[in-house]
Every structure is written in C-alpha cells, then in structure tokens.
Amino acid sequence: MIDLKFLRENPDVVRASQTARGDDPGLVDAVLAADEQRRTNLLAFENLRAQQKSMGKQVAQAKGEEKQALLAQTKELAAQVKAAQAAANEAESTSEELAYQIANITLSAPPGGEEDFVVVETRGTPRDFAAEGFEPQDHVDVAQGLKAMDIERGAKVSGARFIYLTGVGAQLEIGLQNAAMDQAVRAGFIPMVTPTMVRPETMRGTGFLGAHSDEIYRLERDDLYLVGTSEVALAGYHSGEILDLGNGPLRYAGWSSCYRREAGAAGRDTRGAIRVHQFNKVEMFSYCRPEDAEDEHQRLLGWEHQMLAKIDVPYRVIDTAAGDLGTSAARKFDCEAWLPSQNRYFELTSTSNCTTFQARRLNIRERTETGATRYLATLNGTLATSRWIVAIIENHQQKDGSVVVPAGLRPYMNGVEVLEPVG
RNA sequence: GGAGAUGUCGCAUAGUGGCCUAGUGCGCCGCCCUGCUAAGGCGGUUGGGGUUUGCGCCCCUCGAGGGUUCGAAUCCCUCCAUCUCCGCCA
Numbered sequence: 125m126i127d128l129k130f131l132r133e134n135p136d137v138v139r140a141s142q143t144a145r146g147d148d149p150g151l152v153d154a155v156l157a158a159d160e161q162r163r164t165n166l167l168a169f170e171n172l173r174a175q176q177k178s179m180g181k182q183v184a185q186a187k188g189e190e191k192q193a194l195l196a197q198t199k200e201l202a203a204q205v206k207a208a209q210a211a212a213n214e215a216e217s218t219s220e221e222l223a224y225q226i227a228n229i230t231l232s233a234p235p236g237g238e239e240d241f242v243v244v245e246t247r248g249t250p251r252d253f254a255a256e257g258f259e260p261q262d263h264v265d266v267a268q269g270l271k272a273m274d275i276e277r278g279a280k281v282s283g284a285r286f287i288y289l290t291g292v293g294a295q296l297e298i299g300l301q302n303a304a305m306d307q308a309v310r311a312g313f314i315p316m317v318t319p320t321m322v323r324p325e326t327m328r329g330t331g332f333l334g335a336h337s338d339e340i341y342r343l344e345r346d347d348l349y350l351v352g353t354s355e356v357a358l359a360g361y362h363s364g365e366i367l368d369l370g371n372g373p374l375r376y377a378g379w380s381s382c383y384r385r386e387a388g389a390a391g392r393d394t395r396g397a398i399r400v401h402q403f404n405k406v407e408m409f410s411y412c413r414p415e416d417a418e419d420e421h422q423r424l425l426g427w428e429h430q431m432l433a434k435i436d437v438p439y440r441v442i443d444t445a446a447g448d449l450g451t452s453a454a455r456k457f458d459c460e461a462w463l464p465s466q467n468r469y470f471e472l473t474s475t476s477n478c479t480t481f482q483a484r485r486l487n488i489r490e491r492t493e494t495g496a497t498r499y500l501a502t503l504n505g506t507l508a509t510s511r512w513i514v515a516i517i518e519n520h521q522q523k524d525g526s527v528v529v530p531a532g533l534r535p536y537m538n539g540v541e542v543l544e545p546v547g
Numbered sequence: 548g549g550a551g552a553u554g555u556c557g558c559a560u561a562g563u564g565g566c567c568u569a570g571u572g573c574g575c576c577g578c579c580c581u582g583c584u585a586a587g588g589c590g591g592u593u594g595g596g597g598u599u600u601g602c603g604c605c606c607c608u609c610g611a612g613g614g615u616u617c618g619a620a621u622c623c624c625u626c627c628a629u630c631u632c633c634g635c636c637a
C-alpha cells in the first residue's frame with residue numbers, strides 16, 4: 125500500500141516511479157481524486173453522525189408528545205446518516221482499491237525492464253571444460269547418471285514441472301536446506317517452519333495478488349492460497365501488531381515448500397529442475413526500522429554471499445531494473461549462478477527491500493520513543509532453494525559423470541566428497 | 548463433519564436497548580507525600596482518522612463484516628478465533 129499522505133504531497137515522485145516500472149502514471153491522479161472524494165464523504169458522514177448523537181440524547185430524556193415529535197425528526201436524520209455512511213464506505217473501498225494498484229516506489233533501481241539490470245559484481249570464473257577435455261552435460265543428464273532425480277515419474281504422478289529427488293538428490297536437497305538453516309540460526313535468525321496455505325488477506329497484504337496473481341495456486345473450495353515463498357507467511361506472522369525493534373531488526377528464517385504455477389513461463393526452462401511447480405526454500409525475512417532498511421538489505425545480500433560460498437559456484441550479483449521489480453519491492457538484488465550447459469546465468473537468490481509497503485498493507489508498526497506508532501520496513505532474501513542443486517551438479521560435474529560435493533556441504537552429506545554414477 | 552459455550556481499551560473483570568462520554572482491579576507512566584524503602588494520594592494509560600498556533604474539540608473502534616432500531620458492547624445474521632464433548636482420521 126502506498127503512503128497516501130506521501131502521495132498527496134509528492135505526486136510527481138510516485139508518477140516517476142510508476143513510469144520507471146512501466147506502470148500507468150495516470151493511476152496517481154485517479155487515486156488522488158478518489159481519496160479526495162473519500163475525505164469529503166467521510167466528513168459529511170461525521171457531521172451527520174454528530175447531529176444524530178446529540179438528538180439521541182434529547183430523545184432519551186424527552187417524554188410524551190415531545191418525544192414523539194423528536195422521534196419523527198430523528199428518523200429522517202437516521203436515513204441521511206445511513207446514506208452518508210454508505211457513500212463514505214463506497215468511496216473508501218474505491219480509493220483503497222485504486223491505491224492497492226500502485227506498486228511500491230522504486231529506490232534507485234536501474235531504469236528499464238527485465239534485460240536492463242546492472243551487474244553489481246561477479247564472483248568466481250566459469251570452468252574451462254574444453255581445457256579439461258570434455259563437454260559439460262546438462263544437470264538432467266548428470267542427475268540421471270547419479271539417479272538423483274526422477275523426472276519421468278514426476279510427470280507421471282503429478283504432471284509436467286514436477287520432479288522426484290531421489291537418492292543422493294534427496295540427500296543433497298536436505299543437506300543444502302540444513303546448511304542454510306544452520307547458517308541462519310548462527311547469524312541470529314529465528315528458525316521457522318511456516319504454513320504453506322494462507323488466507324486471501326495475507327496473500328493480498330504481501331503484494332502477490334497484483335499483476336502476477338496468475339502465478340499463484342488457489343484452493344477455491346477452501347478459499348486459501350498456496351504460497352510461492354515463506355515470505356508470505358513470515359510477513360503475515362506479525363500482521364496487525366506493534367513490534368518492539370529496540371534490540372535491532374527482528375529476523376526470521378523460514379523453511380517451507382513453495383508452489384508456483386509458472387503460468388507465464390511456457391517454454392522456458394522446461395527441462396529438469398530449474399523451473400518446477402514445487403520446491404523447497406529457506407528464506408530470510410527481516411522487520412526493521414525504515415531508516416535501517418537499506419543497510420539491512422546489504423546485510424541480507426551479505427548472508428547470501430556467505431551461503432553461496434558454501435556451494436562454490438561462479439555467480440554474479442545484479443541490481444534488478446525498476447520494470448522487473450515485484451509489486452512490493454523498492455529495490456532487488458539477485459544472485460545468479462553460471463549454468464555451463466547453457467552458457468548463461470540463472471537466478472539462485474533474490475533479496476528485496478519492500479520498505480514500508482508490505483507493513484502498510486499488513487498493518488505492522490513499531491512504537492517510537494515519543495509513544496507514537498509508525499510503519500516499519502520489511503525485507504526478504506533467499507538463503508537456499510532446490511534450484512541450487514542444478515548449479516551444484518553442473519558446475520561440479522566431472523568427466524566420468526561423478527559430481528564433487530562442494531566442501532561447504534560435506535558436513536551435511538555425511539562427509540561424502542564425490543557423488544558417483546550408479547550403474 | 549455434528550452439538551454446545553465463549554470473544555470487552557496490556558492482563559483480569561463489570562456491563563441484557565438511552566445516565567457507556569465503556570466502570571473497577573492489576574500492571575505501566577507522571578506528579579505529590581515521605582530520612583530511605585514499602586504503603587498511600589492525585590492524574591494519565593486501545594488504536595486510527597479529522598480539525599486547531601495551542602488548550603482542546605469531532606468521528607470511528609467492545610473479534611470482523613452486515614442487519615434491526617430514532618438509538619446497539621447489549622438484539623438478529625454471516626464469518627473468524629478459542630474451549631468442551633461426539634464422530635472420523637494420518
């Protein structure tokens with residue numbers, strides 16, 4: 125939810141943000157007009173209501189004929205109050221509906237769309253497979269040799285884009301997620317296993333029911349949504365609450381399965397485990413003071429670096445362009461790993477600074493020193509997902525079809541150093 | 548899934564149609580009293596919106612949303628949550 129007061133005072137800033145995102149800047153004026161109408165209607169209602177209250181007192185004290193006369197008058201007033209209230213309610217929901225369509229104001233994100241990201245840094249260099257004397261296989265072929273994934277049976281049981289992780293694949297998955305959880309706990313995060321189905325208001329509050337709502341599974345019969353990330357459950361966790369951030373940011377590490385319809389991804393990453401409907405993820409989530417949000421964003425990115433170091437793959441960090449930001453994000457950094465079989469980078473982590481946008485929608489505040497309340501900032505960042513296995517397998521594959529387990533993961537793989545092909 | 552009970556301003560409670568502008572106790576904050584401490588006294592203490600230079604004033608908020616009524620914490624409906632019992636079941 126956009127800050128309406130900010131919008132009234134700085135409409136140009138919001139228009140510029142809308143334009144940068146490729147959204148309609150005219151929406152700003154529609155919201156302003158609707159808000160003005162809302163205020164007018166509310167004032168009218170409040171005045172009538174005050175009259176009604178004072179007349180009510182007279183009625184209560186009056187007797188006999190005098191009371192009958194007052195009753196007649198006040199009946200008429202009651203009808204007006206009712207009409208005014210209906211008008212006020214309608215204006216409120218209209219203005220809210222419009223205001224909900226405005227995405228968060230971008231925060232020094234690069235201009236442009238999906239292709240206009242800025243590379244912040246690159247870590248590690250892709251292996252020279254030619255020098256090693258072999259062509260890298262893609263992760264599906266390597267995984268099949270290891271019997272680490274069963275893609276055909278995934279499709280048989282659940283359909284396209286569902287896979288089984290089997291044997292060492294399953295172990296790698298659990299080990300990776302454990303490594304991420306361990307790191308998070310050691311960094312002071314509160315570990316959480318969160319619900320994966322949430323109510324509409326929670327899904328709406330986190331900003332996922334906007335433009336990209338067709339990415340989300342909905343259980344119509346129960347009016348619940350399947351989450352695409354535990355961010356949803358972690359943001360909703362403190363909805364409607366006033367938090368104490370006196371001891372610094374409140375940080376949670378959520379582990380959950382995540383579900384995505386991949387509706388807009390027809391034909392993209394159809395092979396293997398890169399883009400599937402269901403995966404697991406450890407997600408960092410932070411509630412912090414607005415003035416601390418940009419620093420916190422860098423800290424989250426730092427923890428992602430720390431975790432990525434454990435799997436020892438080449439990757440780069442990109443600063444996502446405004447047009448490619450999610451509704452709630454003011455700025456987003458993705459870490460993308462090198463994918464040898466396709467000679468490209470693909471996303472492993474994503475950290476977003478949502479400033480006070482989610483907190484407004486979910487009504488999450490903190491108390492200031494003066495005793496007043498104010499909205500706080502929320503941020504999130506990936507610590508590990510099932511997709512990382514693709515990067516591990518492809519980057520650490522050997523000529524003989526085995527895969528070297530990166531040193532950082534061995535403690536979570538019973539010390540195993542190499543995954544050998546299974547005959 | 549069935550039956551019943553409950554939901555009040557941090558906590559506990561009072562409140563069955565108008566004097567509720569939601570009382571009281573605890574906790575908390577300020578002040579007073581006081582060698583010190585305890586006890587005591589006075590005032591304040593849900594949150595949001597509007598208005599005013601300011602003091603203040605107005606509206607909304609009794610789990611949420613509707614309805615009845617001139618008037619709702621109170622009556623009715625729907626939803627949500629909690630508890631008890633029954634049924635079913637990893």
